Amino acid sequence: MLLTSSAFAQExxxxxxxxTFEGWEGNTKTVWxxxxxxxxxxxxxxxQKDNDxxxxxxxxxxxxxxxxxxxEGTEGFINGGVQFRTKRIPNHHEVSGYQADLGAGFxxxxxxxxxxxxxxxxxxDETLKKAIKPLGQWNHYRIRAQGDHIQLWLNGIQTVDxxxxxxxxxxxxxxxxxxxxxxxxxxxxxxLTIKELK
Numbered sequence: 671m672l673l674t675s676s677a678f679a680q681e682x683x684x685x686x687x688x689x690t691f692e693g694w695e696g697n698t699k700t701v702w703x704x705x706x707x708x709x710x711x712x713x714x715x716x717x718q719k720d721n722d723x724x725x726x727x728x729x730x731x732x733x734x735x736x737x738x739x740x741x742e743g744t745e746g747f748i749n750g751g752v753q754f755r756t757k758r759i760p761n762h763h764e765v766s767g768y769q770a771d772l773g774a775g776f777x778x779x780x781x782x783x784x785x786x787x788x789x790x791x792x793x794x795d796e797t798l799k800k801a802i803k804p805l806g807q808w809n810h811y812r813i814r815a816q817g818d819h820i821q822l823w824l825n826g827i828q829t830v831d832x833x834x835x836x837x838x839x840x841x842x843x844x845x846x847x848x849x850x851x852x853x854x855x856x857x858x859x860x861x862l863t864i865k866e867l868k
Contacts, residue, residue: 681865682736682864682865683863683864683865684862684863685726685735685737685845685862685864686709686859686861686862688704688707688708688860689704690704691704691724693726693727693728694709694724694725694726694727695725695726696723696724696725696846697722697724698724701718701722701724701849702722702724705858707860708740708858708859708860709724709847709858709860710856710857710858710859711856712849712853712854712855712856712857713854713855713856714742714743714854714855715854716854717745717746717852717853717854718850718851718852718854718855719851720763720851721763721764721848721849721850721851722763722848722851723753723758723763723764723765723846723847723848724846724847725753725756725758725765725844725845725846726844726845727844729842729843729844730754730755730842730843730844730864731755731815731842731866732815732816732817732866732868733754733814733816733865733867734812734813734814734864734865734867735752735754735813735814735845735862735863735864736810736811736812736861736862736863736864737752737811737859737860737861737862737863738808738811738859738860738861739752739772739808739809739811739847739857739858739859739860740806740807740808740809740858741772741805741806741855741856741858742805742806742855742856743773743805743854743855744854744855745853745854746852746853746854746855747774747850747851747852747853748773748774748805748853749772749773749774749776749850749853749855750772750773750847750849750850750857751769751770751771751772751781751783751847751848751850752769752770752772752811752813752845752846752847752848752859753767753768753783753844753845753846753847754768754813754815754843754844754845754846755767755768755815755839755841755842755843756768756769756843756844756845756846757840757844758844759784764783764784765783765844765846766783766784766785767783767784767840767843768780768782768790768815769781769782769783770813770822771789772809772811773805773850773855773857776792777798777801777802777809777829778792778793778797778798778801778802778822778824778827778830779791779792779793779829779830780792780820780822780830780832790830790832791830791832792830793824793829793830797827797828797829798824798829800827801824801825801829802824802825803825809824809825810824810826811823811824816867817841818833818834818835819831819832819833819834820832820833820834845862845864847859
């Protein structure tokens with residue numbers, strides 16, 4: 671029997687226990703909360719001022735990450751994201767690194783947050799139409815990063831197959847979830863699991 675590269679992965683382990691912030695750090699006083707088993711930020715009555723990120727206390731390099739996310743919103747730039755191979759920017763609310771983007775027309779795209787500040791790869795309109803669910807429904811992300819190869823699947827449909835060509839890009843970092851500033855919106859993330867790849 672032929673073994674795929676994923677066959678060499680460790681067993682998937684939870685990144686979030688659904689009940690506590692164990693293994694995570696960030697603004698858990700005024701921005702992030704746990705609601706019905708999900709990491710949750712934002713409000714439908716008050717505008718989120720700045721981007722804010724809740725991050726793992728551990729770093730990861732080669733892995734397969736799976737999670738579910740949901741966005742709701744009434745006005746503004748209704749958006750979130752899943753950061754990986756990322757670093758916090760000292761004394762700043764931003765982070766720097768890859769982001770599996772979500773919401774505001776960026777679903778299924780790979781964005782480079784606070785570094786190159788551009789979309790690195792994104793699905794075509796037909797693929798995105800097949801993959802995305804309406805605002806307010808749970809979506810599933812599968813994020814695979816191995817060496818210079820990054821792949822994203824949204825609700826089981828591949829949206830990104832990207833090869834990094836810049837040798838200076840950091841291959842390891844934290845994982846974080848985002849609530850985007852400038853909107854009256856709520857972002858939720860749950861069922862986060864990770865397989866580290868060999």
